[in-house]
Amino acid sequence: MSRTETDGMGPIEVADDVLWGAQTQRSLKYFSIGRELMPREMIEAYAIMKRACATANAASGRLSQERADLIHTVCDEITKGEHDRMFPLHVWMTGSGTQFNMNVNEVIANRGCQITGNPLGSKTPLHPNDHVNMSQSTNCNFPTAMHIAAVLGTHRSLIPALTRLRDAMAAKAEEWRDLVKVGRTHLQDAVPITLGQEWHGYAGMLTDNIARLEQARDGLFPLALGGTALGTGVSTDEGFDRRACAEIARLTGLGFKAGENKFALQGAHDALVHLSGALRTTAGSLFKIANDIRLLACGPRAGLGELHLPENEPGSSIMPGKINPTQAEALAMLALQVMSNDVAVGLGGAAGMLDMNVYKPLMIHNIMQGITLLHDGSENFRRFLVEGTKANTDKLKQDLERSLVLVTALSPAIGYDRASQVAHHAMEKNLSPREAALELGFMTSEEYDRFADPRLMLRPNITPPKA
Numbered sequence: 001m002s003r004t005e006t007d008g009m010g011p012i013e014v015a016d017d018v019l020w021g022a023q024t025q026r027s028l029k030y031f032s033i034g035r036e037l038m039p040r041e042m043i044e045a046y047a048i049m050k051r052a053c054a055t056a057n058a059a060s061g062r063l064s065q066e067r068a069d070l071i072h073t074v075c076d077e078i079t080k081g082e083h084d085r086m087f088p089l090h091v092w093m094t095g096s097g098t099q100f101n102m103n104v105n106e107v108i109a110n111r112g113c114q115i116t117g118n119p120l121g122s123k124t125p126l127h128p129n130d131h132v133n134m135s136q137s138t139n140c141n142f143p144t145a146m147h148i149a150a151v152l153g154t155h156r157s158l159i160p161a162l163t164r165l166r167d168a169m170a171a172k173a174e175e176w177r178d179l180v181k182v183g184r185t186h187l188q189d190a191v192p193i194t195l196g197q198e199w200h201g202y203a204g205m206l207t208d209n210i211a212r213l214e215q216a217r218d219g220l221f222p223l224a225l226g227g228t229a230l231g232t233g234v235s236t237d238e239g240f241d242r243r244a245c246a247e248i249a250r251l252t253g254l255g256f257k258a259g260e261n262k263f264a265l266q267g268a269h270d271a272l273v274h275l276s277g278a279l280r281t282t283a284g285s286l287f288k289i290a291n292d293i294r295l296l297a298c299g300p301r302a303g304l305g306e307l308h309l310p311e312n313e314p315g316s317s318i319m320p321g322k323i324n325p326t327q328a329e330a331l332a333m334l335a336l337q338v339m340s341n342d343v344a345v346g347l348g349g350a351a352g353m354l355d356m357n358v359y360k361p362l363m364i365h366n367i368m369q370g371i372t373l374l375h376d377g378s379e380n381f382r383r384f385l386v387e388g389t390k391a392n393t394d395k396l397k398q399d400l401e402r403s404l405v406l407v408t409a410l411s412p413a414i415g416y417d418r419a420s421q422v423a424h425h426a427m428e429k430n431l432s433p434r435e436a437a438l439e440l441g442f443m444t445s446e447e448y449d450r451f452a453d454p455r456l457m458l459r460p461n462i463t464p465p466k467a
Contacts, residue, residue, distance in 0.1 A: 005121045019086045021106035027099035033092035038100050039368035043087050045148035046104045051075035052247035057134050060237045074111045091365045095358025097142035105132040135236040139356050140227040146364045147220040153371040154217045161378040166206035168386045173199040180454050181396040182403045189405045192454035202289050209282040216275040221255045227262030230355045273349035279370040280342035287335035294325035305395045310388035327385035334373040341366035406433045409452045414442050
């Protein structure tokens with residue numbers, strides 16, 4: 001069964017059991033491209049914004065309080081996820097996102113019809129353009145919704161997930177603070193470090209990325225709403241933008257405000273590009289951490305084998321007992337996806353022409369996917385790898401005792417050249433550094449033990465002579 005809906009292009013048939021209208025139906029017909037739907041976070045963002053606009057328009061007297069209250073009711077339902085099925089549009093549509101804006105307008109209007117007992121499509125008592133879209137253009141409200149969606153995703157999910165992962169790594173760093181091991185540079189043995197110091201570095205990387213994301217999030221607080229078609233504010237009343245944005249701030253509890261330069265906010269989306277860059281940097285850090293951990297855990301007998309990772313599932317269909325670092329692999333893969341997403345966002349942001357950017361759906365699709373992937377990956381990596389990882393203390397001790405780089409500690413006592421001879425002699429004769437130093441006669445056993453204590457190499461360890 002279907003009903004006839006109309007828009008500026010004329011009539012079109014729409015299924016009886018849906019709340020969308022003519023423009024949504026046309027988008028489904030002409031833009032059935034790919035499998036990617038508009039990010040679900042944009043539904044909530046639009047509902048928050050439409051509710052705020054109704055409040056602002058009622059305050060000026062342009063919209064009756066009864067219509068505003070009805071819009072509020074429907075937007076609250078949408079925010080709760082009650083009508084998610086009514087937003088079926090694909091990412092690959094008009095670059096302004098106009099049909100998605102109209103999808104929201106039509107759903108709110110038709111749900112208003114249902115609530116008041118009027119036929120769907122009657123546009124009574126709510127008209128999708130005249131009432132729900134009052135004081136707005138897609139050109140200002142779509143970028144506003146992009147900002148809201150990206151801020152909420154970053155603030156509510158990504159930053160908390162990264163904080164939990166950082167704290168779990170910091171806890172491991174504290175647990176292993178006295179566990180000395182061989183450091184490595186250029187994938188070759190280097191001076192000692194503790195496993196705790198190594199993981200303290202990982203935690204510090206995440207701390208820095210959280211700060212970058214917070215800064216990028218705050219850069220999205222200025223909103224384009226009220227700029228309408230080009231940023232001039234045509235078809236709004238004085239103060240609409242400030243009232244609407246203040247209401248968005250109240251509804252979200254975050255620092256949204258009316259942007260002062262709407263021409264910049266609508267002609268370009270640089271703050272979103274900046275957030276995407278912070279997502280890319282975070283992904284790069286997680287990629288490094290994941291690869292470090294799976295390298296340190298490689299083995300268990302023919303690799304470095306310094307870490308024991310949790311055994312979550314069989315690793316091979318043919319090799320019994322094989323366990324793979326799958327959580328690290330998953331995190332590394334999604335990190336590459338996020339880094340590649342940033343390329344698309346950057347190109348989309350740069351490609352805006354004249355008074356508006358027509359790559360909006362592309363940009364928000366990639367940003368929200370990045371936020372989701374980084375959130376989910378961080379949560380899984382923490383729960384199923386980091387928290388259950390154990391140190392292989394025997395392997396750490398064995399490698400440290402035979403590390404040739406311990407001779408670095410001998411240089412202040414016997415000089416660089418002789419220390420180098422110790423290292424080469426140990427390598428050629430398959431000796432420990434201690435054995436080589438004694439065999440060459442450069443040190444006594446007591447002198448070697450005093451200078452080559454690896455714990456003394458974990459911090460500044462030279463006392464300058466007194467002047």
